[in-house]
Amino acid sequence: MSQQEMVDYITEENKRRKRKRIVLTRQFFEMSFLALAHLSTQRGPRNLGCFNDDEEKIAYRKYILKKTYDGSEAYCYDKLRLTKRNFHDLCAMLREKCGLKDSMFVTVEENVAMFLQVVGHGIK
Known part of the structure; x- marks a missing residue:
């Protein structure tokens, strides 16, 4: 080559x-x-659902309470006897001045909303 x-x-x-x-x-x-x-x-993303009845109840409670204090102004006033702004101001005041904190399972907003529903309507 x-x-x-x-x-x-x-x-x-x-x-x-x-x-x-x-x-x-x-x-x-x-x-x-x-x-x-x-x-x-x-x-x-897939919805894995809840593993037991307790988790389902907790998720439903969180959904209902969030719908209550983040929903419409009239719905919030009917359920909590406070306007949305007053409700969020109350939660902020309880956090700052009273030292209320979110727990692992329940936020301050949920605690206050449950308390206001019980006091305002006499329900359990």
């Missing part, structure tokens, strides 16, 4: 390797994009 033939062979081999790298790189990015698109459509 002459020197010119050797140079031509090496040049052709380098071109073939470069084309192969380009094709493999393109396939890699296409597969990565397709995998990402598939995962983004399939992996949504």
Whole structure:
């Protein structure tokens, strides 16, 4: 094999390797994009539900109380006998001046809302 033939062979081999790298790189990015698109459509947040009745009751209580003090102005006044602004001001005052803190399971707002419902309506 002459020197010119050797140079031509090496040049052709380098071109073939470069084309192969380009094709493999393109396939890699296409597969990565397709995998990402598939995962983004399939992996949504799932509601695992509650594991027992107590957790379901706690979640329902939290939902009802939050709806009470963050819902409409009229609903809040009917249930708590306070406007939403006054209710949140009272909670802030109890936190600052009286040292009331959120516990692990119940927030200050929930505590105050339960107290106001009991006092305002005479319910358990």
